Amino acid sequence: MTQVRPMRADARRNYERLLKVAAEAFAEHGEGASLDDIAKRAGVGSGTLYRHFPTRQALLEAAYVDRIEALAARADELGETLPPGEALVEWLNELCAGTIEVRGMKALLGSAVTDGSVAAVTACGTSMKGAATRLVSAAQAAGVLRGDLEPIDVLRLAHGVATASELAKGDGTVIRRYVGLLLEGLEA
Amino acid sequence: MTQVRPMRADARRNYERLLKVAAEAFAEHGEGASLDDIAKRAGVGSGTLYRHFPTRQALLEAAYVDRIEALAARADELGETLPPGEALVEWLNELCAGTIEVRGMKALLGSAVTDGSVAAVTACGTSMKGAATRLVSAAQAAGVLRGDLEPIDVLRLAHGVATASELAKGDGTVIRRYVGLLLEGLEA
């Protein structure tokens, strides 16, 4: 489904360099980091960057897929080790923290959560939705979460809480507080 | 505190034209609308625009002050005609709807809500915080809202809910739903 031919060696090299540099650049300058600058820092021409990643979104996604997959995997891990309610609380906390910590990931997760989003972010969106679905269903089955909630609602609201927490610049404790408040509203 | 001299007639004329055009442009193209284009549409040079409004934020604020003041005023209106709890619900609904409806206002309100924000947005921030404080205090006094909430928390969370609702493109009913969920978490 991906490539018929394997990538040429130089192409693969550049691809990975770009990814590494991009992650640094986004972390440093936020999601608005200059793409030409990223290309330059990776020692390639801008043409090369745009060939590999046609849009900023595409690069953003590629740079953070692993991080997002890790968050999704974490959901399952928590789901196995904690009772459903606590697993959900903890996951939402980590999700929000991650969203804020990695500057630029917010825009990415936002579009991953949006329905009918760009094809580029589908992979991420699917992982997150899958992870959310499992935790949400478990919590609902255990009777600790309202039954009228869809997983997508939970993801959207988490995104909202992350945004809200971000407005309280520098106060790290606020995330847990706001997640806590949100969850009281979502309890069964 | 504002001007020692009154503004020259042509200056005032341009100022108001810019404001009007800017509101249209932001509504049409979102908060990223081209400033030079706004200047052109208003029939002035870009220098004139930048003299009146040194930053995008400044223009954004000026274009929407009246709208924000209206929202703040609405808080008092609701506070007088409805019981505290319902007033708060209704106000948050209108606030979120307004935030989403007027594209570009989100960024503005965001910085108005942020502590230690730019001087430019202080006026808006003050109105909103004042309005929020009155509604929140009343609701707390009536025992329908948790006592450990600051008005700024409520504003931040409202902003978060607006963001969350926005992710559900096109579904207008979702705002009330999400505001409702939030408020269940904030109840005393």
Next chain:
DNA sequence: GCACTAAACGGAGACTGTCCCCGCTTAATT
């Protein structure tokens, strides 16, 4: 090894947007 070819490169350049600067214009004042 060598020649061949398609994949990949890269940077010039067109375009758009931001923002400042400074010579010119004009409203207000006497």
Next chain:
DNA sequence: AATTAAGCGGGGACAGTCTCCGTTTAGTGC
């Protein structure tokens, strides 16, 4: 009518995005 400073406005430097196309090079068959 003369004066003057507030205000004007567009030219231009700069930064970013994205494309096009001539050049280079990895991989392959002989």
